[in-house]
Amino acid sequence: MTLSDDLNFAEHGGEFGPATPESPVIFGIAFTPKIIGILVGVIGLAGAGYILLNLLMPALESYQQQQAKNSELQGQVDQKKATIKQIDKVKDELAQAKQQNVQVLGLFANEKTLDTLLLDVNRLVESANTSTSINTVRAKLKKFVPVSSKPEPIIDGSLGLLVNGKLQRSSINAEITGTYEQTQSIIRNIERLQPLLIIKDYQVSSVPLESRSPLDKTPMPVGPGAIDTSFQLQVLMPLTPEEIAAAAAKLAPVAPVAPVAPVVPVVPKK
Template sequence: MTLSDDLNFAEHGGEFDSAAPASLVIFGVTFTPQIIGILLGVIGLAGAAYILLNLLMPAWESYQQQQAKSLELQAQVAQKKANIKQIDKVKDELAQAKQQKVQVLGLFANEKTSDTLLLDMNRLVESGNTPTSINAVRAKLNKFVPVSQKPEPIIDGSLGPLVDGKLQRSSINAEITGTYEQTQSIIRNIERLQPLLIIKDYQATLAPVESRSPLDKTPVQVGPAAINTSFQLQILMPLSPEEIAAAAAAAAKTAPKK
């Protein structure tokens, strides 16, 4: 081999090494490295979108549903707690109302206080007497007569429409004699009695001067004058549920028809 042949071989070999690699051709489209990179990026985005739509979105929707359900359950629990507190409040108010009812009913009379009212009146009248001179006026109870044998329901509106059919009263005509101070003290003590009493038809007149002895034909007024005081005591008592129903039925019968 000659030197020129060697040089020619070197030239041919240089051309072989510098030749560019062949690109992939499919359906007439040449896929260069740049195009392949873009296609791989698009495929990656499509895969990510597929995963997002088919995996992440259902999971997110399920999370949202569970979150809404949790909030709803929390609201129900809070409402139930509020209802329990409301029930406790209503129970407390009911207990207070029952206690107030007992206290209010304690202001009214009952069969026991009605039976002992005559004794109470005698005690109040006698308490106004003090051991003084023989000419002093002694307070005394002249009359204590029940108007009716049994209490009557109040349905005439005399104490207001709210009371009708809920209370009953027993009326007693009474008369006492005493000085002005004694009479005033007796009336005040009657008002302080435990049962609720109403004093009506109050009338007062001067009492005739009494003789100091059977032989004294000319009685002389010595000391304060005596006063005869007459009035009607009305004893108020609550009706039982059965009596309230009966009073309502009686009121309905007597009410004018429209």
């Protein structure tokens, strides 16, 4: 290159003066729009990660804890509802048991029915007499005697161990006379009485009906023979709570007393 060329280049230098960079340069790196976009993206991702770690994650953890607490509370509510339903069910079962208890107790006798039992049995015996002929046997109540003056608690297991200490009975020795058909009808009607009764020690003996001829005084059987029937009538009655407690005390086993060892005197040796 010649000097003239250098001069010419210098002269034209004002035309190609110092170029103004299109992108800023920091630490020797030109921040072009592409690089700026990448940096903005990286900063955005970092900011999103920061927000995720410091804001969203605690909120999510708090939400999960709240959901677990809500589930626990809902479980407690459901359990209480189930308990309330069970209580209502138990109350209904208790009411039904009480109603059944009243119905069962209604089958047993009481002091009132015991007082009128003689009249009831005598009425049943008289109702078996359907004919008024003089040659027909008339049913009759010949005996009705209580065994004891007051009912006694059942503690001997005669009606089962579950009944011990819960019922009492009054025993009555009875005897009726009548034909077989009359006796059968009377016994059936006694069993149909409202109070619960037990017939024990049933014994039957036949008594032929005889009539003497007015001419030769010879005994002659006339009509069906009579039957004497004896039995024990047991009337069952429930015990009161106080009487049940007293009967339970009688049934409670008594603890054996340990024998006392005899005291042997010690003789000193000489």
